[in-house]
Amino acid sequence: MRSSTFKIAALAAATTLTLAACGGGGESTDSGSGGEEGGSEPLTIGVKIDQPGLGVQDGDSYSGMDVDVARAVAEQLGVSEDDITFQEAPTPQRENLLTTNQVDMIFATYSITDERKEQVQFAGPYFVAGQDLLVAADSDIAGPEDLDGQILCSVTGSTSATNVQEEVPGVQLQEYGRYSECVEQLANGTIDALTTDDTILAGYAAQDQYAGQLKVVGNTFSEENYGVGLNKDSDRCEEINEILQGLWDDGTMEQIISDNLGAADYTPNADLNPPEIGGHCG
Amino acid sequence: MSTQQVLFDIPGPRARVRHRVLAVLTLALFVAVAVWLLIQLRAGGQLDANKWMPFLQWRTWTTYLIPGIGGTLLAALIAILIASPLALGLAMLRMSDVAPVRWVASVFVEFFRAVPVLIMMIFTYFWLSQQEWSVDRWNPLIGVVTGLVLYNASVLCEVIRNGVASLPSGQREAGLSIGLSTVQVRRSILIPQALTAMMPSLVSQLVVIVKDTALGSIILYYDLLTRSQQLSSAFSNVVPAYIVAAVIYILINYSISKVAETLESRQRRKRRATGGQTTDGAGPTGVAGPAVDPLVEHNTKL
Amino acid sequence: MLELIDQFNVFDAFWTTIKLTLWSALFSLLLGTVVAIMRLSPVGFLRWLGGSYVTLIRNTPLTLIIVFCSIGLWGQFGIEPASRDSPTFIVDLNFRLAVIGLSVYHAAFVCEALRSGVNTIPVGQAEASRSLGLTFGQGLRHVILPQAFRGAITPLGNTLIALTKNTTVAVAIGVAEAAYALRNMIEFRPDVMLLNFLLIAIGFVILTLPTGLATSWLASRLAVKR
Numbered sequence: 150m151r152s153s154t155f156k157i158a159a160l161a162a163a164t165t166l167t168l169a170a171c172g173g174g175g176e177s178t179d180s181g182s183g184g185e186e187g188g189s190e191p192l193t194i195g196v197k198i199d200q201p202g203l204g205v206q207d208g209d210s211y212s213g214m215d216v217d218v219a220r221a222v223a224e225q226l227g228v229s230e231d232d233i234t235f236q237e238a239p240t241p242q243r244e245n246l247l248t249t250n251q252v253d254m255i256f257a258t259y260s261i262t263d264e265r266k267e268q269v270q271f272a273g274p275y276f277v278a279g280q281d282l283l284v285a286a287d288s289d290i291a292g293p294e295d296l297d298g299q300i301l302c303s304v305t306g307s308t309s310a311t312n313v314q315e316e317v318p319g320v321q322l323q324e325y326g327r328y329s330e331c332v333e334q335l336a337n338g339t340i341d342a343l344t345t346d347d348t349i350l351a352g353y354a355a356q357d358q359y360a361g362q363l364k365v366v367g368n369t370f371s372e373e374n375y376g377v378g379l380n381k382d383s384d385r386c387e388e389i390n391e392i393l394q395g396l397w398d399d400g401t402m403e404q405i406i407s408d409n410l411g412a413a414d415y416t417p418n419a420d421l422n423p424p425e426i427g428g429h430c431g
Numbered sequence: 432m433s434t435q436q437v438l439f440d441i442p443g444p445r446a447r448v449r450h451r452v453l454a455v456l457t458l459a460l461f462v463a464v465a466v467w468l469l470i471q472l473r474a475g476g477q478l479d480a481n482k483w484m485p486f487l488q489w490r491t492w493t494t495y496l497i498p499g500i501g502g503t504l505l506a507a508l509i510a511i512l513i514a515s516p517l518a519l520g521l522a523m524l525r526m527s528d529v530a531p532v533r534w535v536a537s538v539f540v541e542f543f544r545a546v547p548v549l550i551m552m553i554f555t556y557f558w559l560s561q562q563e564w565s566v567d568r569w570n571p572l573i574g575v576v577t578g579l580v581l582y583n584a585s586v587l588c589e590v591i592r593n594g595v596a597s598l599p600s601g602q603r604e605a606g607l608s609i610g611l612s613t614v615q616v617r618r619s620i621l622i623p624q625a626l627t628a629m630m631p632s633l634v635s636q637l638v639v640i641v642k643d644t645a646l647g648s649i650i651l652y653y654d655l656l657t658r659s660q661q662l663s664s665a666f667s668n669v670v671p672a673y674i675v676a677a678v679i680y681i682l683i684n685y686s687i688s689k690v691a692e693t694l695e696s697r698q699r700r701k702r703r704a705t706g707g708q709t710t711d712g713a714g715p716t717g718v719a720g721p722a723v724d725p726l727v728e729h730n731t732k733l
Numbered sequence: 734m735l736e737l738i739d740q741f742n743v744f745d746a747f748w749t750t751i752k753l754t755l756w757s758a759l760f761s762l763l764l765g766t767v768v769a770i771m772r773l774s775p776v777g778f779l780r781w782l783g784g785s786y787v788t789l790i791r792n793t794p795l796t797l798i799i800v801f802c803s804i805g806l807w808g809q810f811g812i813e814p815a816s817r818d819s820p821t822f823i824v825d826l827n828f829r830l831a832v833i834g835l836s837v838y839h840a841a842f843v844c845e846a847l848r849s850g851v852n853t854i855p856v857g858q859a860e861a862s863r864s865l866g867l868t869f870g871q872g873l874r875h876v877i878l879p880q881a882f883r884g885a886i887t888p889l890g891n892t893l894i895a896l897t898k899n900t901t902v903a904v905a906i907g908v909a910e911a912a913y914a915l916r917n918m919i920e921f922r923p924d925v926m927l928l929n930f931l932l933i934a935i936g937f938v939i940l941t942l943p944t945g946l947a948t949s950w951l952a953s954r955l956a957v958k959r
Binding site for chain 3: 437438439440442446450453454457458461468471472475477541542545546547548549550551553554557558561638642643644645646648649656669670673676677680681683684685688
Binding site: 300305306319321322323324325326330333334337339 | 803804809821904907913916920
């Protein structure tokens with residue numbers, strides 16, 4: 150943990166995972182019209198499809214940490230592999246997908262926040278991520294305080310980088326539409342650092358194309374509690390909490406994390422993981 | 432390209448040599464630049480097989496690119512289908528005999544012609560996401576279409592008005608002399624002719640619209656550009672993904688403008704056959720190429 | 734409203750828009766003229782090159798071109814038209830990269846505008862210049878281009894108006910112009926959504942209106958009497 154200013158800055162930042170998450174949204178909701186889920190069988194799960202290491206779609210197959218956790222949870226809910234349908238859950242549409250029952254649950258770097266809890270309920274958190282920096286493998290940058298005079302990349306409309314800038318006025322901000330563009334520029338050395346959740350950063354660093362070129366600094370300055378998004382009417386929240394607890398207890402979670410993000414030499418923040426599961430249902 | 436030769440004499444032996452030298456020099460420069468670009472791309476690892484392999488996999492196309500092309504064409508088609516009738520209505524209003532109606536229509540048209548499409552898209556998108564009744568997943572599409580419709584309806588309205596204004600005055604006079612009212616003349620004589628004449632520009636307007644849908648990526652509409660960005664995130668191949676996206680856009684738009692050209696030349700032939708007037712009165716020096724339409728503005732937008 | 738303008742530096746944002754417009758107008762006019770000359774020239778390869786340029790650029794979305802200026806030109810090809818030592822390095826760089834992208838894009842339209850200007854010149858002018866013994870270059874400089882520019886005022890003006898509006902796309906690489914300001918205003922003051930929009934929209938009406946009026950005035954004043 151850094152200074153407390155950073156903590157606040159980063160908390161505000163973390164709500165913005167992609168650019169469109171910013172701004173006016175957040176309030177639109179059709180109050181869920183009663184989630185009938187029939188039998189326990191077919192299950193539609195919302196995931197990211199373009200977040201390396203967390204949720205990637207390749208044809209009909211999905212992979213990544215969130216996807217693996219979702220599969221493990223579904224399995225213990227008694228849903229067979231064939232009955233799971235993965236569907237893309239874009240950041241600005243996640244609450245809406247749940248309240249309108251277009252998906253049954255969401256595993257998509259979905260941070261538990263009070264604002265979101267007004268519309269949906271969360272099982273978990275199953276993982277605690279934090280805002281961090283991604284830098285070149287041979288970089289000396291060890292934290293935000295080293296960013297003076299450096300170029301920091303982020304996406305347009307994300308407050309995370311602006312907040313770092315307030316703390317370190319000497320930092321220069323490059324804004325793009327997507328994180329992938331930042332990563333590309335980082336890999337070819339035109340920019341010095343990229344900031345967002347450490348899991349997302351580790352996901353990029355773990356990709357074959359960037360093998361050995363990038364590293365996550367490992368000095369998080371915020372707390373992102375990734376939860377399982379559920380419709381408020383869902384009665385599975387507590388059940389999922391127990392399953393998640395089980396996944397941590399029997400080592401499955403650690404296996405999933407190292408399978409998906411291990412290539413980046415990434416280790417989750419040990420003070421906060423395993424997380425305190427529960428308390429966000431209903 | 433015999434028409435071209437109005438601007439210069441048929442080159443003699445010395446000029447031919449000079450031209451050849453010039454051609455070789457520019458070709459050499461061109462090749463040098465191309466080679467340098469390729470070397471830089473190679474050094475940056477952009478030509479590595481693993482960055483291009485995804486494009487050889489059919490599932491990359493079915494997951495990202497084909498839905499992307501679909502999204503782009505969907506938004507473009509909805510936009511042109513709404514914009515065309517709206518443009519017709521606006522044109523009628525702008526030519527109305529009632530002055531206040533004319534004014535209101537004029538302010539509408541001039542305003543939306545002056546405001547950048549992106550500004551309208553951003554506003555519509557965020558305004559919608561503020562509304563209780565809006566469905567989040569449709570907001571990007573509605574945002575894109577609204578921006579495109581308002582702008583293109585205004586532009587097409589002016590195309591129709593220009594079309595009507597360029598008709599020979601005899602058409603109008605003949606209509607009036609057989610006892611039609613001004614409204615009837617406009618509706619049943621002038622506008623139908625203007626509409627036929629504007630078919631090519633309607634089609635070439637589609638190129639503008641297709642290109643403008645790419646602005647939708649800024650409000651996260653799932654068009655070709657957004658899907659390419661997702662693809663590049665999933666496979667860490669930003670540069671190749673953008674190159675492929677550009678090629679697809681160029682192919683789509685090139686085909687559309689070919690259709691527009693064909694329509695135009697067919698119309699011109701028809702007009703010549705029926706002995707009607709040709710559009711361009713001024714003696715052109717016959718510069719080759721697709722008739723540079725006097726409405727360059729329409730191709731100028733994004 | 735004044736407080737909004739103040740809080741989000743709306744004037745600064747529009748000043749950036751204006752600077753983007755003017756620089757890009759200058760460079761696209763230069764580049765466009767060169768491409769037009771290539772397309773009119775007696776050398777086949779140059780004609781082909783000019784034609785390909787126009788076809789490729791005109792059919793590519795500007796968003797893609799601008800983003801490529803940053804990712805490709807800067808990131809891949811190391812073209813860095815600003816000084817790394819400057820405390821405003823990124824701001825300068827993005828501004829200049831955006832100018833490059835906008836110029837490259839609009840040059841294609843300037844070229845087509847000039848060709849339409851050439852189309853307004855009677856064949857006799859070109860024939861007369863050749864019969865005087867002027868070479869292609871001389872004829873272009875003294876006879877064809879001066880008239881072509883005057884005949885192309887209207888399409889050139891339209892290109893300038895389009896350019897003014899297209900500067901908004903620079904937001905894709907983070908240039909703080911009008912569209913960027915609008916995003917910020919919407920994010921931090923969603924309570925006055927419509928006012929935010931109108932403020933920026935009317936800014937563009939104010940910017941483009943004089944161009945339109947000046948264009949039609951110039952077009953009628955400079956028209957070559959025939």
